[in-house]
Amino acid sequence: MKIIYDGSMGEKELRNIFRDTLIDLVEKDPTIVYLDADLMGCMGTGPWAKQHPDRAINCGIAEADMVGIACGMAAEGYRPIMHTFGPFASRRCYDQLFLSAGYAGNDVTVVGGDPGVCAALNGGTHMPFEDTALFRLIPGSTIVEVTDYAILESVMRQLPYLPGVKYIRVDRKKAKPVYEMGGEAPIGKGxxxxxxxxxxxxxxxxxxxxxxxxxxxxxxxxxxxxxxxxxxxxxxxxxxxxxxxxxxxxxxxxxxxxxxxxxxxxxxxxxxxxxxxxxxxxxxxxxxxxxxxxxxxxxxxxxxxxxxxxxxxxxxxxxx
Amino acid sequence: MLEKKEIAQLKAFAAEIRMGILEQLRAKGVGHAGGSMSIADVLAVLYGKEMSYKVDDPNWADRDRVVCSKGHAGPALYATLALKGFFPYEQLLTLNQPKTMLPSHCDHSKTPGIDMTTGSLGQGVSLAVGSALACKLQGRSNRVFVFVGDGECNEGQVWEAAMFAAAHGLDNMTWLLDNNKKQLDGTVEEILDTGDLSEKFAAFGFNSVRIDGHDVEAIYDTIHDYDRACGKPQMIVLDTVKGKGVADIEAMPSNHSITVPYDDATRWMAELAEEVKALREEA
CATH class of the missing domain: 3.40.50.920 (Rossmann fold)
Structure with a gap:
C-alpha cells in the first residue's frame, strides 16, 4: 500500500467506493449477492439494485430476517454481503449472527455503516460503540475497520472469500485518503x-x-x-x-x-x-x-x- | 390420491418414526418427546412418498429441502433419516451423548440429511426463506419444507420471514406449522395466544389451509397437489396432538421435554410395534 496521506479530505465518499466495488464483484462472480435492510439509499446502491433484483435484495426493515436469509443463501452456495447501520448490523441481530451464521457455518460478510461517532446527527440510537466487541466474540470471525477508500476496496475484494462471519466497519462519507488506490491490504496485517x-x-x-x-x-x-x-x-x-x-x-x-x-x-x-x-x-x-x-x-x-x-x-x- | 396400500405403508412408517424417537429418548432417559411425536406423520409423508432426495448424496443440489425451525424436534428427523438409511439406525442410541452426530437440536454440520442448523426459535424460517430464494434464483424446481412450531410463532422473526416469503412470491416453500397447542410453560392459548394461525398467515399472503396433522392422506394431498401457479408460499397448519402416538405421553399436561423411564419406553415401543405389524399386514 503506497502511503499518500497529506491531511486533505478526499473528493469521493466511501459509499461510492462501496457501491462501485460491490457492482464489480457482482458482475465478476455469480455467487456474490447483496442484501440490505432498507438502507440502500444510504450507500447509493438503490438505483443499481432495482435493475438487478436477482443479485440485490432489499429485505425491508428486518435485520434478523436479513441475516437468516443471507445465511440460507450461503447454505446454497452464495457469498452474501449484507449492509445496514452498525448497531442494527450487530446488537439488533446478534443471536442470528452468532447462531445462523457463525455456529451453523454459513459464511457471510456484514457491513456495519456509520461506526461510532460517524453516526453523528442520527444520534445515540444509531451510534455503535460495541459492534466490534460483539463480532470479536463469534468464533472464527474476521473484523476490519476501514481507514479510507483504498482499504475499503481491498477488503471488499478479500472478505467474501474468507470463511466465517466477516465484519466491515465503515463510514459512508468522505475520508482523508491514507493510501493510493489499487493496492492490496492483506487481511490480518497491520x-x-x-x-x-x-x-x-x-x-x-x-x-x-x-x-x-x-x-x-x-x-x-x-x-x-x-x-x-x-x-x-x-x-x-x-x-x-x-x-x-x-x-x-x-x-x-x-x-x-x-x-x-x-x-x-x-x-x-x-x-x-x-x-x-x-x-x-x-x-x-x-x-x-x-x-x-x-x-x-x-x-x-x-x-x-x-x-x-x-x-x-x-x-x-x-x-x- | 394415495392408494389404500400406500396409506397403510405411510402410517406404518409414521409409527416406526415414533418408535425411533422413543429409541433415542429411552437411551438417554430424557428428551423432547411431545413436539417430536407430533410431526411424525408429516415426516412419513415427506420422506416416504413426496420428497426428492438421495440417501447416498444428502447434499444433492436439486433435492427438496427440509428445515426444522422448531429445532428441538431433532429426534423426529433423526429417526426418519435413520430409517431411510442416511446413517445407521444404531446411531439413534447416541442422542445427546458427548461427540454424538445427533445433538438435541438439528445441526447440518453433524448429521447427514439435516439441511439447516436450528434451535434458537424463529431463525430456521429465515434460513428456509434464504434457501428457497436461492433455489429460485438458481432456477431449481425443488421445494423447501419448513417445520415451524405454534409456540415458535411467539417469535417476531417468524413474521418477518413470513412477510418476505409472501412479498417475494416464494411458491417453492411449504411451511408446516405444528399446531400442537402446547409450549414449554403451558398451552399456547394461556402463554401467548396466537389466535387463528391459519387466518394470520393467510393475511400475510400465504395460501393457507388447516388440516388434520395426523391424517397422512390429507397431508399428502395438500402438499402434493399444491398449485404453485398461485405464486404464494404455502402454509399448512397441522392440527396435531403433542406427544401423538403414545397415549401416556399425550395425557401428560406438560410433555415438551420428559423423563423417559426405560420400562415405560419399552412398553410404548412394543405397542407401536404391534401397530406397525398390523399396518404392514394391511399393506
Missing part, C-alpha cells in the same frame, strides 16, 4: 505508516488519521512515534504489536469504539498473553452512550481527537 522509536500509536478507522496528526504534534515536541493502521482488528497482527511494544516500550491504542472488547482489548490481550512490557494508554469511548451532534463535536465529547492521543501519549511516556 500497516506501519511511520516509524519512531519513542512510542507506538495503534489505531483503526477514523482514528488512523487522528494518530497521524498526533504524531506530527509529538514530533514537534521531539517525540518520535510509530503509527500503525491496525485495520484488521481480528485476527490481530500480534507479531507487529509485540514488535512495537519491544521497540518503543510505550503505546497508545486509539479507536472509535468502546474501550471494552474492541481494538484496545485485543491489543491488551496480546500484550498480556505474551508477557510484553509496555506502558499502554487507551483513546476510546468508555462507560457512556452516544449522543447527537456533528462528528467534530462528538470526537471532542468522546475524547477521540488527535489532542487526546497526544495527551495519552505523554501519559504513557511518563510511565515508561
Amino acid at each position: 500497516i506501519v505508516l511511520r516509524e519512531g522509536a519513542d512510542i507506538t500509536i495503534i489505531a483503526s478507522g477514523i482514528m488512523v488519521q487522528e494518530a497521524l496528526e498526533a504524531a506530527k504534534v509529538l514530533e514537534a515536541e521531539g517525540i518520535e512515534a510509530t503509527v500503525v493502521d491496525m485495520f484488521t482488528v481480528k485476527p490481530l497482527d500480534t507479531e507487529l504489536v509485540l514488535q512495537c511494544a519491544e521497540k518503543t516500550g510505550a503505546m497508545v491504542v486509539a479507536e472509535n469504539h468502546n474501550r471494552i472488547g474492541g481494538l484496545c482489548s485485543a491489543v491488551a490481550d496480546a500484550l498480556v498473553e505474551n508477557g510484553a512490557k509496555a506502558a499502554v494508554e487507551f483513546v476510546a469511548v468508555f462507560e457512556r452512550y452516544g449522543e447527537v451532534g456533528t462528528r467534530e463535536y462528538l470526537q471532542e465529547a468522546c475524547g477521540l481527537t488527535a489532542g487526546d492521543i497526544v495527551a495519552k501519549a505523554r501519559k504513557a511516556l511518563a510511565r515508561k
